[in-house]
Amino acid sequence: MSQLKLTYFDMHGGRGEPARLAMAIGGIDFEDSRFAFAEFAEVRKSTPFGQVPTLHVDGVLVTQSDAITRYVGKLAGLYPTDAYQALLCDEVLDALEDANSKLVASFGLSGEALKEARTALVAGPLTLYLTWLEQQLQAHGGEFFADKRLTIADLKVFAYVQGLNSGRLDHVPTDLVARVAPSVQARMQHLAATPAIVQYYAKFKA
Amino acid sequence: MSQLKLTYFDMHGGRGEPARLAMAIGGIDFEDSRFAFAEFAEVRKSTPFGQVPTLHVDGVLVTQSDAITRYVGKLAGLYPTDAYQALLCDEVLDALEDANSKLVASFGLSGEALKEARTALVAGPLTLYLTWLEQQLQAHGGEFFADKRLTIADLKVFAYVQGLNSGRLDHVPTDLVARVAPSVQARMQHLAATPAIVQYYAKFKA
Numbered sequence: 157m158s159q160l161k162l163t164y165f166d167m168h169g170g171r172g173e174p175a176r177l178a179m180a181i182g183g184i185d186f187e188d189s190r191f192a193f194a195e196f197a198e199v200r201k202s203t204p205f206g207q208v209p210t211l212h213v214d215g216v217l218v219t220q221s222d223a224i225t226r227y228v229g230k231l232a233g234l235y236p237t238d239a240y241q242a243l244l245c246d247e248v249l250d251a252l253e254d255a256n257s258k259l260v261a262s263f264g265l266s267g268e269a270l271k272e273a274r275t276a277l278v279a280g281p282l283t284l285y286l287t288w289l290e291q292q293l294q295a296h297g298g299e300f301f302a303d304k305r306l307t308i309a310d311l312k313v314f315a316y317v318q319g320l321n322s323g324r325l326d327h328v329p330t331d332l333v334a335r336v337a338p339s340v341q342a343r344m345q346h347l348a349a350t351p352a353i354v355q356y357y358a359k360f361k362a
Numbered sequence: 363m364s365q366l367k368l369t370y371f372d373m374h375g376g377r378g379e380p381a382r383l384a385m386a387i388g389g390i391d392f393e394d395s396r397f398a399f400a401e402f403a404e405v406r407k408s409t410p411f412g413q414v415p416t417l418h419v420d421g422v423l424v425t426q427s428d429a430i431t432r433y434v435g436k437l438a439g440l441y442p443t444d445a446y447q448a449l450l451c452d453e454v455l456d457a458l459e460d461a462n463s464k465l466v467a468s469f470g471l472s473g474e475a476l477k478e479a480r481t482a483l484v485a486g487p488l489t490l491y492l493t494w495l496e497q498q499l500q501a502h503g504g505e506f507f508a509d510k511r512l513t514i515a516d517l518k519v520f521a522y523v524q525g526l527n528s529g530r531l532d533h534v535p536t537d538l539v540a541r542v543a544p545s546v547q548a549r550m551q552h553l554a555a556t557p558a559i560v561q562y563y564a565k566f567k568a
Contacts, residue, residue, distance in 0.1 A: 158446070204490075204494050205457070205460070205490065205491075205494070213446060213449070218449055218450070218453055219453060219456075219457065220452065220453045220456035220457060221456075222452070222456055223449055223452035223453045223455070223456050224449070226448070226449070226452055227445055227446070227448065227449040227452070230445040230448070231445065239433055239436040239437065240364070240419060240433070242432070242433070242436075243419070243424060243429055243430070243432070243433040244424070246426065246428070246429035246432055246433070247424055247425060247426045247429045249429070250425075250426035250427075250428055250429050251411070251425065251426060254411070257463065284410075284411070285411075288410050288411070
């Protein structure tokens, strides 16, 4: 087994969280390298595109969150081996990356500009992507997004919903997911209560 | 074998091209559904996010270009089965999707605003991503981006370079790739001259 080191913000959620969760659930040993937001300016200097997460595989630096999540997902047994099911899994990852990018574009704004941008996001893309997730979940049986079992698609949705519900995002109502995508919200609450995930987050409680 | 229909602009290049090339090279039968730019407003209405390409698999609509490229890449035997090589392949796809998104953000601009945006892109992200591609290619032996053989990573780079070199992008010098990433340019020229790709494009010549 390769030596793995994942570098990402010291927070629950975001682009690094699906990979962390996949490795935790799959029992994959890895170095969980976390840094404070204030350190980001320094950390990003050692990355090719100024972005995190990064994964070191036996010392080799690899970038791109979904590529990383897919890789560790395979190691953890949380990625479909069937090509069509993998397509459905990847479609969710890519769609949420589009949604993430739109949200990230509002970071750095403040005051009225932030309020205006976030209000437009909630009315537009955030609702659109959540509505689509709700349809996808129901189209595939209501439990999982692909392969009729837990895959990294569910973990990607989990981290995304975690962010929207967190209250950390000003002007994003914390009941948006529950209102727009009630089945998704219910599934993610169910997932949060599974032993592997409870155990993972329990580590961080004092 | 599933019935496949790929819907994308009637042009060479862009987000739909790697999937078309993968299917052509791999001898995968598919319906090549092309539409003119003027029809996009109508076509996008039947897609969940107003984006193309889309792939119909036995009639089921699937979105997201990289997910589609990966799926048909597997069918065509152009995707690594080794998880680490697949990671390197996916890293290239995701990085170029980031680069594409920055470029696409300049579409719709005109006049001085377009010139300013494109000049900043050339000096910044376009050069950064090309420099990284050059390093990646050399780090993996100078021939292929992953798996020491042709994969969808090479086809994604091919379509990207095709776009930058095309002269269709105002204020993007058509010698940018050759100057910043000479090995990448040489490899893509080599690829363009391989029989499968020559044969593919020959179909479109009157």
